[in-house]
Amino acid sequence: MKIIETKIPDVKLLEPQVFGDERGFFMETFRDEWFKQNVANRTFVQENHSKSVKGVLRGLHYQTENTQGKLVRVVQGAVFDVAVDMRESSPTFGQWVGEILSAENKRQLWVPEGFAHGFYVLTDTAEFTYKCTDYYNPTAEHSLIWNDPTVGIDWHLDGEPSLSAKDLAGKTLSQAVKFK
Template sequence: MKVLETSLPGVLILEPVVFGDERGFFFESYNKKALEKVGIMAEFVQDNHSRSVRNVLRGLHYQIKQPQGKLVRVIQGEVFDVAVDIRRNSPNFGKWVGFNLSAESKRVAWIPPGFAHGFLVLSDVAEFLYKTTDYWAPEHERCISWNDTDIAINWPVQGEPTLSAKDKLGHSLKRAELFP
């Protein structure tokens, strides 16, 4: 596995070794020992699967209690994936990193606890899988507005994205409940 560091320490892009021939391909999408070798000491407790159509934007989500680390990948289509450091005491507080994940590239991203996470669907359809280090706790779930001007994410969106009712109510970074 090749590890690509991003501009935000702790947020990693992982490129698995893919074995392919005329029959198709094979790769390990998760290997606890391999992740531990690159410093990801995570116990995953839940797998999630979402399907979205072009221009759907999900996020920026996080849980203020029971924070979740997320190991994310796309198995159909392509997304622009974003992580935002929302730890008040971090030297990178309020900074974001974005990168494309696709079924074709087979890249996997690690988003540690303490980061808000979101993605924009770039293809006609995208299926997105993610493992989490803690269970979904709706009472602790929070959302920061995708277009917060203090964060200023450069989303590759054309026009207005399609948002859930919950995501339309996202708070600004200034008003959000954050990590210490």
């Protein structure tokens, strides 16, 4: 597994070694010991899988209790995946990292605790999986508004995004609950 640094040092892009031929391919997507030694000393307790259609924007979500680190990847289609640093004490507070994750490039993004996370679907459909370091806690979940001009994310939009009511009600960075 190759580690690719991003402009926020705590967020890592992981690129697996893929072995393929005319029959298909094989790749290792996760190895606990390697991840703990090379990326973050974390244990994953939950894995989720979602499917969305083109133009759906999910996020930017985070939990202030049961904080979640996420290892995310796309198994079908492509998304533009984004992490925003919500840690007030961080030198990268309010900054964002965005990467295209696809079934084709097979890359994964490590989004540590203390970050808001979201993605925008670029293809007709996309299936997205993510491992989490803690369990989902809806009572502690928050949403950073996707289009906050202070954060200034370039989502690579193709028209107006499709958003849930929860995501439409997201808070701006100045209003949002933050981590210390």
